[in-house]
Amino acid sequence: MASEGHELSHELLDELPPSRNQRYIRQLLLHTGVLEERNEDLERIPGWLEHELADKPAAHASLARPFLHWFLLRRARQRAAIRRHPASADRDLRRRVSVALDFLSWIDQRGLPLADLAQEHIDDWIAGATSQRRYLIRYFLKWTTSRRLTRELTVPSIPSQEPQDLLDDDDRWRLLQRCLTDDALPTDVRAGGAITLLFGLSTERLCHLTPEQLKFGDKHAHLILGRHPVLLPPRLAELLRQLAEQPQLRPQVSRAHPGPQWLFPGMVPGKPISTHGMTQKLNRHGIPVRTARNGALAALAADLPSPILADVTGMHRHTALRWVAYARRDWAEYLAARAEDEAGGRKKVRPQ
Numbered sequence: 001m002a003s004e005g006h007e008l009s010h011e012l013l014d015e016l017p018p019s020r021n022q023r024y025i026r027q028l029l030l031h032t033g034v035l036e037e038r039n040e041d042l043e044r045i046p047g048w049l050e051h052e053l054a055d056k057p058a059a060h061a062s063l064a065r066p067f068l069h070w071f072l073l074r075r076a077r078q079r080a081a082i083r084r085h086p087a088s089a090d091r092d093l094r095r096r097v098s099v100a101l102d103f104l105s106w107i108d109q110r111g112l113p114l115a116d117l118a119q120e121h122i123d124d125w126i127a128g129a130t131s132q133r134r135y136l137i138r139y140f141l142k143w144t145t146s147r148r149l150t151r152e153l154t155v156p157s158i159p160s161q162e163p164q165d166l167l168d169d170d171d172r173w174r175l176l177q178r179c180l181t182d183d184a185l186p187t188d189v190r191a192g193g194a195i196t197l198l199f200g201l202s203t204e205r206l207c208h209l210t211p212e213q214l215k216f217g218d219k220h221a222h223l224i225l226g227r228h229p230v231l232l233p234p235r236l237a238e239l240l241r242q243l244a245e246q247p248q249l250r251p252q253v254s255r256a257h258p259g260p261q262w263l264f265p266g267m268v269p270g271k272p273i274s275t276h277g278m279t280q281k282l283n284r285h286g287i288p289v290r291t292a293r294n295g296a297l298a299a300l301a302a303d304l305p306s307p308i309l310a311d312v313t314g315m316h317r318h319t320a321l322r323w324v325a326y327a328r329r330d331w332a333e334y335l336a337a338r339a340e341d342e343a344g345g346r347k348k349v350r351p352q
Helices: 010-014 020-031 045-055 058-082 089-109 119-127 132-146 169-181 187-199 203-207 234-245 275-284 289-301 306-313 317-348
Strands: 214-216 221-225 228-231
Touching: 010 020, 045 058, 045 089, 058 089, 058 132, 089 119, 089 132, 119 132, 169 187, 169 234, 169 289, 187 203, 187 221, 187 234, 187 275, 187 289, 203 275, 214 234, 221 234, 221 306, 228 306, 275 289, 289 306, 289 317, 306 317
Parallel strands: none
Antiparallel strands: 214 221, 221 228
16 A cells, blocks of 8 residues: 555555455554544444445445445434443344344345245245344344335344353352363463453453453452442452453554553553454463353342342343342242242151
């Protein structure tokens, strides 16, 4: 680019095929102030869409572009302006667009014009679902209805499911003990694993933790999660102190503008480790992220009110309500079963 005399810009980089190298160079230029800051997670989605539309009918493209630009991205940018780190917004938007494109192909195969869609067609689409992915069509239909491209149509709520794949307490405490005491594990793995096993943070929220969220007192240390300071076990506090104070191991370039420091820095300048990278790292060291987090959430939900659970873990308040209901029902069933066993044992004892 430099040899051809082009002025470096986001638009020039957008013309290049999406790749890891392209993303790294862009972030390096952002980090050093050569390019202006922008929400790269969101702004690279239009380029992804054009790649997806390369083999799609023109009619599909004429719907997908405004759906992305004027509905999904507009709302996502508004949320990003007030949120510290929108959780996987780029991934969610891609899924919604992909489902919309799948749906357009589905109605084409049935010879259905978009304007003729009826509720029975939506019901058929949902009935053929093999996962919850098809329910995401609600976003596209909300947009088409607002543009008067379709009549008012209803997408049912996703059926509620019980939490799956929970790490039981014995295994969770065994893994936590390993994280706190095993010096053979990398420090970031020990700290990230312990936080997941104790507090059930999403990987997104874990990756975005900063040293400013650590508060060290004379006797105790706390981690600020949401509006609540959470007491840290001494060994975990020491691990987090090491992460906060350790020099960066990777070569760093000077940052043009002050930005957040990360407890778990990534390879890209100025960015934390990716959620995928953190998940892979923990899994590779024997800490199953999904089951570990679910086990922690089940334990927390048995003790915390849903508003505090939502604030500490970053989950939606409705999700927190479901976790609390699940944990308390599970505990009630356990107590009932134990009472029944004890009653049965008393019946077997003959009076003297």
